[in-house]
Amino acid sequence: DADVTQTPRNRITKTGKRIMLECSQTKGHDRMYWYRQDPGLGLRLIYYSFDVKDINKGEISDGYSVSRQAQAKFSLSLESAIPNQTALYFCATSDIRGSGEQFFGPGTRLTVL
Amino acid sequence: AQSVTQPDIHITVSEGASLELRCNYSYGATPYLFWYVQSPGQGLQLLLKYFSGDTLVQGIKGFEAEFKRSQSSFNLRKPSVHWSDAAEYFCAVGPNTNAGKSTFGDGTTLTVKP
Numbered sequence: 001d002a003d004v005t006q007t008p009r010n011r012i013t014k015t016g017k018r019i020m021l022e023c024s025q026t027k028g029h030d031r032m033y034w035y036r037q038d039p040g041l042g043l044r045l046i047y048y049s050f051d052v053k054d055i056n057k058g059e060i061s062d063g064y065s066v067s068r069q070a071q072a073k074f075s076l077s078l079e080s081a082i083p084n085q086t087a088l089y090f091c092a093t094s095d096i097r098g099s100g101e102q103f104f105g106p107g108t109r110l111t112v113l
Numbered sequence: 114a115q116s117v118t119q120p121d122i123h124i125t126v127s128e129g130a131s132l133e134l135r136c137n138y139s140y141g142a143t144p145y146l147f148w149y150v151q152s153p154g155q156g157l158q159l160l161l162k163y164f165s166g167d168t169l170v171q172g173i174k175g176f177e178a179e180f181k182r183s184q185s186s187f188n189l190r191k192p193s194v195h196w197s198d199a200a201e202y203f204c205a206v207g208p209n210t211n212a213g214k215s216t217f218g219d220g221t222t223l224t225v226k227p
Contacts, residue, residue: 004156033214040122042203042219043157058214090156099164100145100207100215104156 003027004105006091012111013081021076021108023091029103030096032074034058034066037088037107046089049074050096081112115140115206119218126194127226134189134221136178136204145207146187147215148178152200160202163187174198199225 004025013019023032034046035058045058047066055066063085067075078085088109092102116139126132138144145164149157161172168180178189187204201222207215 035217040219043217045214048214092157099162101147101159101162102149102157102205102215104149104158106156 002106004091004093004103006089006105006108008108009106010109012113014113015082017081017112019078019081019110021078021089021091021110023074023076023105025072025091025093025103025105027093027095027103028071029093030071031094032068033092033094033102034064034074034076035090035092036060036085037090043090046076078110078112081110083112086110086112115144115216117204117206117216117218119202119204119221121221122219123222123224125224125226128196129193132189132191132194132198132223134202134204134223136187136189136218137185138187138204138206139185140206143182145215146178146180147205147207148172148176148187148189149203149205149217150174150200151203151220157203160189194223194225196225196227199223 007022030051033048035043044060049068065077090107091105094102118137147162148160151157160176163170163180201220203220204218205215
């Protein structure tokens with residue numbers, strides 16, 4: 001079984017809809033991250049969490065919110081989706097005792113019409 | 114602030130040829146450096162990492178990278194490319210205190226010609 005899972009894997013929604021992307025991990029890592037990937041722009045950090053009570057904004061947090069429900073779960077919400085939020089979204093984890101290596105989920109492809 | 118530059122957006126090589134992907138970083142001290150690979154439809158997978166010691170690091174799938182402090186570079190190499198190496202490659206830099214987060218480059222797409 002995959003260590004970092006994301007649901008859904010694909011989602012098509014309409015402008016103005018609220019949508020939640022979920023991430024679960026079985027690696028026992030404290031740190032979790034949400035990124036979006038757009039062609040030619042690499043990975044941009046949306047939010048990150050170093051433990052359940054620690055949530056931090058990344059470089060592109062506007063229009064997004066997160067919830068760290070437990071050590072193993074980190075959800076990303078788009079309160080009112082807009083077309084320029086169409087992208088590939090990745091969840092990742094890392095171990096505070098490690099060297100910063102991140103472990104990625106398979107990604108969620110989100111299309112906002 | 115830390116940053117990463119991957120100067121080559123797209124590289125094409127013939128199968129069996131050697132490969133070098135460039136990565137330049139900006140960081141105030143000795144950083145942690147990473148190379149990740151993203152195959153089509155997949156998440157990112159770590160190829161190799163550097164955080165101390167020998168400046169030539171070996172990774173999975175026959176890849177290696179060399180940390181050159183004087184050039185602020187961490188280039189990825191492979192002596193003989195296989196068709197299955199076609200993917201997108203990301204260089205990343207992170208703080209050596211492990212108190213922060215990594216910054217990723219924009220990626221280099223590798224195409225392998227038969």
